[in-house]
Amino acid sequence: MTDASDPLLSGYRRFREHSWPEAKAEYEALAQGQTPHTLIVACSDSRADPALIFDAAPGQLFVVRNVANLVPPYQPDGQLHGVSAALEFGVKVLNVSRIVVMGHAHCGGVNAMLNGTPDSCSDFVAPWVAQAAPVVRMICESLPAEDPGRLAEETVVRLSIENLRTFPWIAERERAGKLTLSGLHFGIADGTLRALNGPGRFEPLA
Numbered sequence: 001m002t003d004a005s006d007p008l009l010s011g012y013r014r015f016r017e018h019s020w021p022e023a024k025a026e027y028e029a030l031a032q033g034q035t036p037h038t039l040i041v042a043c044s045d046s047r048a049d050p051a052l053i054f055d056a057a058p059g060q061l062f063v064v065r066n067v068a069n070l071v072p073p074y075q076p077d078g079q080l081h082g083v084s085a086a087l088e089f090g091v092k093v094l095n096v097s098r099i100v101v102m103g104h105a106h107c108g109g110v111n112a113m114l115n116g117t118p119d120s121c122s123d124f125v126a127p128w129v130a131q132a133a134p135v136v137r138m139i140c141e142s143l144p145a146e147d148p149g150r151l152a153e154e155t156v157v158r159l160s161i162e163n164l165r166t167f168p169w170i171a172e173r174e175r176a177g178k179l180t181l182s183g184l185h186f187g188i189a190d191g192t193l194r195a196l197n198g199p200g201r202f203e204p205l206a
């Protein structure tokens, strides 16, 4: 990473020149430990970055990103569960008071649930999105929607929240009023968030 035209290198240099002097004390304090208020499960998509959307400072958000913002069900079987490991650490060690699942418009991962994965992605993407594909397809086939893609993206957010509740230590904390679970959908083209309300509908966030 030595090419001056490399966007990562030039970005790092801007960070060091402009952001670091102001944030130095904050980072030094954060080196003692983190106390993020919220754990966010978001998509890996480069256009839906939680830290930018919530204008968050370092240390505020504990972010888990994966293809299609999926939370698999609780399955403590000794296998390699990256999402579940992050949830366990965020909830049990960092004691976050809120978990937010944020889906987004034009999600390629959700689209793959409806229309199939690219042939080149059969090793991991296909089985990863397959965990939610049957539910998403069933909902999209049974509910006529102006925008099936958006309905599918909203369905994935609902499903991820349902799966969060299969983790006993999440469900217990939610019942005890120590943890809240929320769902959001980010519209890339208009920069707005819509929130999942009690009756299960997504409405614009004021």
Ligand SMILES: [Zn+2]
Residues within 6 Å of the ligand: 043, 044, 045, 067, 068, 069, 104, 106, 107, 108, 109, 110
């Ligand atoms: Zn996505």
